[in-house]
Amino acid sequence: MKSGFVSIIGRPNVGKSTLLNSIIKRKVAITSNVSGTTRNIIEGIYHEKDYQIIFVDTPGIAKPLDKLGRVLNKQSFALMKDVDLILLVVDIKSGIGRGDKFLMENLLQKEIPVILVINKIDKVSNETLIMAINEYKDYGFTEIVPTSALTDDNISHLIDVIKKYLKDDIKYYGDNIITSSSIPFMAGELVREKLLQNTMEEVPHSITCHCTHIENKKDIVNINIDIIVDKPNIKKIVIGGGGEMLKKVGTLARKDLEEMFGKRVYLELYVKVIEDWKDKERYLKELGFFDLD
Ligand SMILES: Nc1nc2c(ncn2[C@@H]2O[C@H](COP(=O)(O)OP(=O)(O)O)[C@@H](O)[C@H]2O)c(=O)[nH]1
Ligand SMILES: [Mg+2]
CATH class of the missing domain: 3.30.300.20 (K homology (KH) domain)
Known part of the structure; x- marks a missing residue:
């Protein structure tokens, strides 16, 4: 048994919750095109015969406007500490922004592997995708994986990549538990x-x-x-x-x-x-x- 914790981070609206649902194959996190949809930490548990991966979906990190926003940011930052792997999700249309760069600088110091997930590839041509991958090649990411969370494109490949970075051999959850939410x-x-x-x-x-x-x-x-x-x-x-x-x-x-x-x-x-x-x-x-x- 191989298991581990994977944190999904990135700016609001890039598709983090949709990605989690696509991986778990059930709706464990709600999604919408309104930024700030996710407000709580949502865990989704992926099961396979010899693997268990606990994904942690975070509220997007954006400029906090009120107390709620500040609590959410604190939670998101705290989540980056104790995981085996981080998925930094970006929307291929908007690419890596200033907020992402700030996140990356923080992340790369922590020695936790970071996979760049270039999401929403259903929206662009192959050429645009190849250009994006080339552009981000030298940023220091452990791996770069393009996906479409909406059409489930390349999700199984993403899971295969993630498996390489799992470090535990503990079964954290029972077989039919797909989320820690009540x-x-x-x-x-x-x-x-x-x-x-x-x-x-x-x-x-x-x-x-x-x-x-x-x-x-x-x-x-x-x-x-x-x-x-x-x-x-x-x-x-x-x-x-x-x-x-x-x-x-x-x-x-x-x-x-x-x-x-x-x-x-x-x-x-x-x-x-x-x-x-x-x-x-x-x-x-x-x-x-x-x-x-
Ligand atoms: N076209 C396209 N839309 C996506 C994809 N992933 C997410 N979306 C849409 O982007 C919006 C934001 O998604 P959500 O998962 O709530 O983003 P989050 O704020 O990062 O959790 C929703 O309207 C999703 O349907 C994708 O791969 N392709
Ligand atoms: Mg969300």
Whole structure:
């Protein structure tokens, strides 16, 4: 048995969570084209007969605007310390930016191997890809692997490359555990994902979802989720005219939840206004954003 921890880092929106889902072949992290989608540390566990790889998806490192942002950055930096391997993911269209260079300088000093994952290759021609690989050849990366997390292109090759750097021989998780996230957390995240994917601009950043009740019965799972927003006008948008938006989000989330549980789900959503929840430490703690010192 070979096993190890792999941290997935990179700027917001490059496809880190999509990559994790593609590797695990299940949705363990929510994704959207809104930067700042991932707010917690998500572990996804990859299993193969003689291998176990624990992937750690991190919130993107961006300029922190509020307390939540600062907590997330601290978590992401802390995660780079104790892993066997780091995947630095970049979007081929935007390439390596200033933020990535800053990350690299920090990473290369730590003597942890860093694989550059050039993601979203489905968006460019082969020539562009070859040019990008040539450009980054001399940056000091341990390996460079192009992927498309969206179409699963080259993901199995990426896994083969990662296997070379696993150092442990401990089985950390049981065979059918694919994530360390709790079920209530995942339920809340699925609702948040649907909100991110179906609302515009100002909405995503001011929302969080909190599962308050879950009851797994023989034929059905009852789930209650609070959608916490920071302003009354956001509450209006989330509910939508005649409750349309809430209905749509509820239906989409229920479908994913039914797939996750393999049975019927009865989902109740409540929208609550808590002003400035992102700056209130108590709420951050309650919602599971703990501070790593
Ligand atoms: N075309 C394309 N889009 C991708 C790929 N990987 C991720 N995306 C999209 O990029 C957006 C951000 O992805 P996400 O995984 O949430 O990024 P993260 O912030 O780095 O975790 C989503 O809309 C994804 O569907 C890819 O390989 N190709
Ligand atoms: Mg993410």
